[in-house]
Amino acid sequence: NQSSNAGTVLELKPGETKEGISIRLLREGILSGRITSTTGSPLLGMEVYVLMKRYDQYGWATFFSDGTRGETNDRGEFRISGLPPGQYFVRASSQPLLAQRRATIEGPDPTPGEYTPTYYPGAIDSGNAVRVEVNSGVESKNIDIALPRAPLFAIRGRVVDPTDSKPPTRPMLGATPAHPEFVSVVGASISPYRPDGTFEFPDNFKNPVPGRER
Secondary structure, eight states, X not given: OOSSOOOOOOOOOTTOOOOOOOOOOOOOEEEEEEEEETTSOBOTTOEEEEEEEEEOTTOOEEEEOOSOXXXXXXXXXXXXXXXXXXXXXXXXXXXXXXXXXXXXXXXXXXXXXXXXXXXXXXXXXXXXXXXXXXXXXXXXXXXXXXXXXXXXXXXXXXXXXXXXXXOOSSOOEEEOBOOTTOOOOOEEESSXXXXXXXXXXXXOOSSOOSSOBO
């Protein structure tokens, strides 16, 4: 059960028997909606994730997914079933690998860039996302999200050892969004830089979120 009710703990003593325990099974819920561009065009092949908010031991909020997801059809529609009753956040984004395969077949996209990951009802910042209520045996409809375009950005720099100002041998480099509520690695490599220590992440930001990186 993914709802806020964690159930009842039963304690059994040695040799004790408990009878008359009944469990009422709840029917699962459904989420459905439509993903479009900001101009209203339906978007095919967009990923739609159902997320739950959790707080760690330090009080930091993070979004958790058990892998439940959907994908839009050629009309931009998605439908995700099998959801336990509860409150969820919905996040939609483009799929970089699918876009690359499509570009190989259809040619380069005339408007380069990816669609920015966006939370329902239209928040790029996860702090402004709105929960969606999923009830037992009910389909929650019209969970519609419009995805804005975002250009791809490159990050360049140089890595040196402060003791001798020379490049280290095998540093681990990565970039993560600076937003405290949703952190994920968007670029990492053990040796992406040149002999002089310079590096560049030119293609790693396939699902860019405008803002600060670190």
